[in-house]
Amino acid sequence: MQNLIEMSRISKSFGGSHALREVSLTLMPGTVHALMGENGAGKSTLMKILAGVHQPDSGEIFKNGHRISFSNPRDALEFGISTVFQELSLLPNMSIAENMFLGREPRTRFGGLDRRRMRQETRAALERLGLNLDPGMLVSELSIAQRQFVEIAHGIDADAAIFILDEPTAALNAADVEILNRHIRDLRDQGKAIVYISHRMDEIFNICDTVTVLKDGRLVGTRPLSDMTPSSLIAMMVGRELSDLFPLRSQRAGDDAIELVNVKIDVRAKPFSLSVRKGEIVALAGLEGQGQQKILRSLVGEFQPFSGTAVICGHSIRLPMRAKHGIRAMQKIAVGFVPEDRKDEGLFLGLSIEHNLSISLHAARKEFSIARSYRDIIAATMRGMNIKSSGPSAAAGSLSGGNQQKVLLGRYLAARMDVLLIEEPTRGVDIGAKSEIYKLLREFADRGGAVLVLSRETLELIGLCDRICVVHGNTVVAEMPAADATEHGILDAALGA
Structure with missing residues (x-):
């Protein structure tokens, strides 16, 4: 031929x-x-x-x-x-x-x-x-x-x-x-x-x-x-x-960092409750469009559920929360949101890595307070996350997909958030960068952080997470330890079997 x-x-x-x-x-x-x-x-x-x-x-x-x-x-x-x-x-x-x-x-x-x-x-x-x-x-x-x-x-x-x-x-x-x-x-x-x-x-x-x-x-x-x-x-x-891709799971977890009580995504959906403890990575799994993203975005005001209560880092919040100030309000109580679309919703591609990493640090300052340099924190974050670039002044848009994702994640790690809400943590990211991101998330959890994550890659959720909550019809229909989960079992639950 x-x-x-x-x-x-x-x-x-x-x-x-x-x-x-x-x-x-x-x-x-x-x-x-x-x-x-x-x-x-x-x-x-x-x-x-x-x-x-x-x-x-x-x-x-x-x-x-x-x-x-x-x-x-x-x-x-x-x-x-x-x-x-x-x-x-x-x-x-x-x-x-x-x-x-x-x-x-x-x-x-x-x-x-x-x-x-x-x-x-x-x-x-x-x-x-x-x-x-x-x-x-x-x-x-x-x-x-x-x-x-x-x-x-x-x-x-x-x-x-x-x-x-x-x-x-x-x-x-x-x-x-x-x-x-x-x-x-x-x-x-x-x-x-x-x-x-x-x-x-x-x-x-x-x-x-x-x-x-x-x-x-x-x-x-x-x-x-x-x-x-x-x-x-x-x-x-x-x-x-392949066996080296995911870090070891944690064997201990602390008190609840996120607790959702009687949440109804819409008027017809069944209410559900779930929790994420300190030291845990918990997944929202299921078929596309079944409500995983709605649940996650309800916690930052980007989606308006019908009703429910969220207790996050000790703060009780009645849902739905106000859309206009949701993300900023969550950042004030040490909750970071990593959206799926890092280019349109996450990063400022025309600005430097330094600007992108320091946004949450500046947002945490009080109004009219004196501006300060975060050069040391930014350098330590880039070094600890192995962000490959010509330096902190390089534009975020000039980086590879994996390094862009690490910058977006690093924004909240540098600000020492307690909770991370993450959509598609490794979308469009190569195998090597995936492994690094998994390691960073596990280290965050091991320090007492809590992670609620959704992904279209079922194997990613099985390998990365501690527990998996399966979503179907805008409600949680099953929960299982990730160590015991299989693609077949998750799919059965996701189909309502």
């Missing part, structure tokens, strides 16, 4: 930093090729060269044996290479249809925009992915998962021979992932070549045929996935086994 794409000895530097050093990659028609490595390994840079975003400093690219090069992404798309990047490129102030046809808008015979055709073709593309969305909706009105699917629909709808999917499922639930995988298999069966970048091991082994691993901008190797196991792949990436 002839190679569809061959990237030969590709090198790329940015300033004095070597992003890629003589990396070679071969893509075969009718295959799904996983590209793996820790953040900063060079995966996205290699794919951006193939997509025409960057030009290599040295090396060559061949398609069907002919040397090719692209000066921009449009050249690559016209040549049959479609890309869905990890950083969503949708414009929030435009509609779904306008985003889908951006740069290739159809015209009527009178020269105006053919909006009817745009809507019809957009609706058809979305329906192929199981989405029932109005093509006229503004992207800003979509959830992060819906935006991800629109981005994927935009890429898959292109008539391309090569598809690059960079973290396509980071914001998708299990059902949505299976819909996407069905379309990827269809593309593969049509003879397309798909490059699949993901940090989720189950997806890699479920959908991919071959894996290439990069580390520090160099090629580690390419292997058939049939010859690999999750443990051997992780060892290839980071030099340690």
Whole structure:
């Protein structure tokens, strides 16, 4: 079988930093090729060269044996290479249809925009992915998962021979992932070549045929996935086994740090109660949209439940709490909230690491008090969390996903919070950074902190947490020790079995 794409000895530097050093990659028609490595390994840079975003400093690219090069992404798309990047490129102030046809808008015979055709073709593309969305909706009105699917629909709808999917499922639930995988298999069966970048091991082994691993901008190797196991792949990436990913659980817990009593998410939901003790990490697990996020956000005023009482750090709060001041009120009683979308809701990407880390420290000061420097605290936080950057003055937006997540988490660790409420602690984060974040959360709990966390990755919750509360129909339907939990048991409870 002839190679569809061959990237030969590709090198790329940015300033004095070597992003890629003589990396070679071969893509075969009718295959799904996983590209793996820790953040900063060079995966996205290699794919951006193939997509025409960057030009290599040295090396060559061949398609069907002919040397090719692209000066921009449009050249690559016209040549049959479609890309869905990890950083969503949708414009929030435009509609779904306008985003889908951006740069290739159809015209009527009178020269105006053919909006009817745009809507019809957009609706058809979305329906192929199981989405029932109005093509006229503004992207800003979509959830992060819906935006991800629109981005994927935009890429898959292109008539391309090569598809690059960079973290396509980071914001998708299990059902949505299976819909996407069905379309990827269809593309593969049509003879397309798909490059699949993901940090989720189950997806890699479920959908991919071959894996290439990069580390520090160099090629580690390419292997058939049939010859690999999750443990051997992780060892290839980071030099340690899967069993070393999660820290040991704590054997002791203190008094309640969070106590929810007779909480009703909506008027029809059954009331529930739950608690999180000092020294514990407790999970909210379940299928997408069953109420996990509503429960968590009720504690910071970002969602308004029907009724209930929360006792947090000794403070009794009647729910619903006021939305306008919820997060700030929680910070005053040493509760930190880490949202799922770190780019839009968490970090100030244009500001420095120093500014992002010190926000909670400044917020804790009294009004009109004298400003002070937190340089020593920031330096200690960056060092203790192993935040990799050129220094505290570097923009948060310049960091890898894993380091951005550590900055967001570090904001509350630096402020010595007692409770952390966390959505998707390792979304879009590589295996090495995941392990570091798990260790930081466990150390926080071991110091007497309490963590309430939700995640779409069931194995993450089983490995990280002490107890798991399963949510179904906007209420807690089961509770189990994480050490005894299984994916099957959690799914049974989540389905109401």
